[in-house]
Amino acid sequence: MTIGFSIQNPAFSGGREDLLAGHESLEAFLVALNARGVQSIEIRKLASVIDEETYEAINRSVQMIWDMGMEVTIHGEITKDRAHAQTFSELYPSMAYILEHFRKYQDGLVMTLHALQEERGKTAFTADELAQQTVSILRNWTEIVEKENLPICFALENNRSKEKKVDPGNACRNVLAMVEQVDSPKLGICWDMSHYHSNLILGTEADRKLGDLPPAAFLERAVHTHIHGLTDSGKTHFPITDAFILPLEAYLNALQKAGYEGVHNLELTFNRFEKDLPVAENVFLSIERLQAYEAQMSLVN
DSSP, rough: OEEEEEEEEEGGGGGOOOGGGTTHHHHHHHHHHTTTTEEEEEEEESSSSOOOOHHHHHHHHHHHHHHHHHEEEEEEESSSSSSOOSSSHHHHHHHHHHHGGGGGGOOOOEEEEOOOOOTTTSOOOOOHHHHHHHHHHHHHHHHHHHTTOOOOOEEEEOOOOOEEEEEETTHHHHHHHHHHHHOTTEEEEEEEEEEEHHHHHHOOOOTTTTTEEEEHHHTTEEEEEEOOOOOOOOOBOOSTTTBOOOOOHHHHHHHHHHHSHHHHHHHHOOOGGGTTSSSSHHHHHHHHHHHHHHHHHHHHH
């Protein structure tokens, strides 16, 4: 079982102790995570185009992660521009250094993406139209990485349903439909367990009700995960401690039965709980819960 942890993008450019669980530097936070069993770090969220100073800072941080023996995953963005790009470096220039070097340190690279979404009332597009635009873009992206023989796998993430957004990715069934339309080995699914459970609480997860699992075909296409706790009202990105809800073990069991071999990636947003809870302690308790599941499974198997 590979445990991963998402760190928000500004932390890779220097400073921002508020994104480092109180640690004095990114290096100190990485050392603490690694010492507790984290083997993968997700960059959350890497824009396709960034300025030179940010680019250099992120590259230094990524190299630090690799030098510590950990791997990286990317939480990126789907963009409508650069439609005529011929290479992935042209399509996503902020990843040029990563693409040049990552094969020295890891076998493949997972890149999580959200479907195109727009503000309700400010868009001329329906959810179906945004879904088709997403499919078209992902067909192009997967064709490029196949042509370049890049060991990159994109992961389309299921999103939490929001009243203010027109979002074709706001239910597992919809994400699965888009992935099946693209029909490429370079595209899988990022199962955000907490977005899914939040939708179940709010009754917005298409044909699913509280207690149900996502469709089997959805689980079988999972190549990445986002894991975080949530409140009784469905607010997400909290620790996976007893203070918050998430049927974690049931969801992990379902993934295991589906043959999942990817990262179990924690995605916490510190400013949602830092006023009420010690951040570092809750980060480490969340890691321990995943480790406890791993230990339990090793005894069973």
